[in-house]
Amino acid sequence: MxxxxxxxxxxxxxxxxxxxxxxxxxxxxxxxxxxxxxxxxxxxxxxxxxxxxxxxxxxxxxxxxxxxxxxSFLNKIHSNNHNGDYRLEPLELNHKDAYNTFFWGDNIYVLQQLLPKIRSKVDLIYIDPPFGTGQIFSDMDKIEAYDDTLINADFLGFLRDRLYLLKECLSKNGSIYLHIDKKIGHYVKVIMDEVFGHRNFINDITRIKCNPKNFSRKAYGNQSDMILFYAKNRDHQIWNELKEPLEEEEVSVLFQKKHKTKGRYTTHPIHAPGETIDGDTGQEWKGLKPPKGRHWRYSREELTRLDNAGLIEWSSKGNPRKIVFANNHEGKKIQDVWEFKDLGKSFVNYPTQKNHDLLERIILNSSNVDSLVLDCFAGSGGTIVTANKFHRKWIGIDSSDYSLRTIKETFNKSGVAVNYVALVKG
Ligand SMILES: C[S@@+](CC[C@H](N)C(=O)[O-])C[C@H]1O[C@@H](n2cnc3c(N)ncnc32)[C@H](O)[C@@H]1O
Known part of the structure; x- marks a missing residue:
């Protein structure tokens, strides 16, 4: 039938x-x-x-x-054959260490060459690959920096092959941040899940990249892109719990009083729930017992120290409270929406250059001094320059000669000794 x-x-x-x-x-x-x-x-x-x-x-x-x-073009993704006959050849050696080196060449072959030396050694990877836009990116003088002409499934296949290699590089405490736009980013998320494991997905960070847009297209202004954050092994990744400073408005709500010399402050009770029957925190201090059902939050010795230091405020009715200054606030938990707008073309060294404060946050939170940081789509070198500034070891890779020139110029200007190595055929 x-x-x-x-x-x-x-x-x-x-x-x-x-x-x-x-x-x-x-x-x-x-x-x-x-x-x-x-x-x-x-x-x-x-x-x-x-x-x-x-x-x-x-x-x-x-x-x-x-x-x-x-x-979906996911069903068309394929791997390319990467069995090229390549080797690494020094261009300029300025120190004897294995790290702090920029490799000029296609990252798939450079990573293949480096893998025996850096397998499981990299604590942090930040990459900002091309976004599969089909565009060519040039500077103000129309000099081409790089092309982004691989699109759809071809782009996804290109990225996937590299992600598998990058995973091999990550240490057991390592993590990777991948910066991408929202046109292709959701497909990349699926690939990241495949490569790193869905369990190791930590955050999809929304990055506010520019001022609000006003265009006639029938669409909401696209003001953000995304950063996909994965660990090699979730719960074991380096995590320094960086905090974000309070906004001015938050300070004025949370700290409503003003000290003569030390700025805004608020006061907290010096007692807490639960009675102490025999212990020090249940005893009389300066003629006062803790209120019924409560105990002093600090030992009486500490309370006296605080009082002598001018850190106890006494109300007109004789109630003591601890003074907490806004300046000593440790900051607030960082959320998954980050505002780090990129600078205009005329202010950067490289087209699509990312904001250095953004890189600083990632590097400080997800790596330690002496960690090895890797960016294999280095562009202007923002990641490696920031890693260097915070005493991390680093490896940068990029295939563009514009990138090589820009990175050399930046490090030369600041007097940092860097090795430059080229990928050559044969
Ligand atoms: C979006 S840009 C990176 C910009 C960089 N994050 C910055 O802040 O300056 C992408 C970079 O990837 C590089 N690239 C593209 N394909 C590559 C490949 N196969 N191997 C190495 N680098 C590549 C391009 O030359 C370009 O510099």
């Missing part, structure tokens, strides 16, 4: 909307019969449609029809 499918069946199988299937029927790309108000598609017609709109290569069906509709 022959089999018929509904539009719902087909839309589910292909992962496209019902409207798209109806459109294919109306465009006569897909044969269908009408049963009252509904369409039915004979299985032979469905098979014909698939055959006419797909290419089967290496046993992977490439649904052209699906791509035509903008559906």
């Amino acid at each position: 022959s089999k018929f499918y509904t539009i719902e069946n087909i839309s589910e199988t292909l992962g496209v909307t019902r409207q798209t299937i109806t459109k294919y029927i109306k465009e006569e790309k897909l044969n269908a019969v009408r049963l009252g108000k509904a369409y039915r598609i004979h299985e032979t017609d469905f098979v014909n449609f698939i055959n006419a709109n797909s290419i089967i290569s290496d046993n992977v069906i490439d649904y052209k029809a699906i791509n035509y509709n903008g559906f």
Whole structure:
């Protein structure tokens, strides 16, 4: 008996909307019969449609029809053959260490060459690869810095191959931050889950990248991109619990009083719930017992020290409270929306250069002094320059000669000794 499918069946199988299937029927790309108000598609017609709109290569069906509709290109991702005949050749050696070196060349081959030396040694990777935009990025004088012409599945395959190598580089306490835009970022998230494991996903950080946009396109202003943060092994990653300073407005709400010389402050009770029967914190201090059902938060000796230091405020009714200054506030927990806007083209050394404060946060929170930090899409060198500033060891890689020139210029200016090595064929 022959089999018929509904539009719902087909839309589910292909992962496209019902409207798209109806459109294919109306465009006569897909044969269908009408049963009252509904369409039915004979299985032979469905098979014909698939055959006419797909290419089967290496046993992977490439649904052209699906791509035509903008559906997932994940099913087309493939790995490239990276068995090139390459070696590393010094360009300029300025120190004898193995690290603090910039490698100029395609990162897949550089990483392959480096892997025996850096496997499981890298504590932090930050990468900001091309975003698969199909564009060429040039400076103010229209000099090309790099091209971003690999798109869709080809771009995802390119990135995936590199991510597998990067995972090998990560130490057991290591983590990776991948900066990407929101057009392709959700596909990259799926790939990151595959490579690093869904369990090791920590955050999808929204980065506010620019001022609000005002355009006539029928869309909300796209003011943010994303940073995907994964650990090699979740719960074991380096985590320095960096804090964020309070906003001025938060300070004025939380610290409403003003000290003559020491700025804003608030007061906290010096007692806490729970009675101490015999212990020091249940005894009388300066003629006062803790209120019923409570005990002193500090030993009486500490209370006296605080009082002598002017850190106890006595109310007109003789109630003591501890003074807490805004200046001593340790800051607040960092959330997953970060505002680090990029500077305009005329203020940067390299097109698409990322904000250094953003890199500083990542490096300080997720690496330690002497950790090895890696950026294999180094561009202007922001990551490695910041890593160097905070006494981390680092490795930078980029294939662009503009990047090599920019990085050399930056390190030369600040007098930092760096080794430069090129990837050469043969
Ligand atoms: C978005 S930019 C990085 C910008 C950088 N984060 C900064 O702040 O300046 C991407 C960089 O990846 C580099 N790149 C692209 N493909 C590469 C490859 N296969 N190997 C090494 N570098 C590559 C480009 O040359 C470009 O500098």
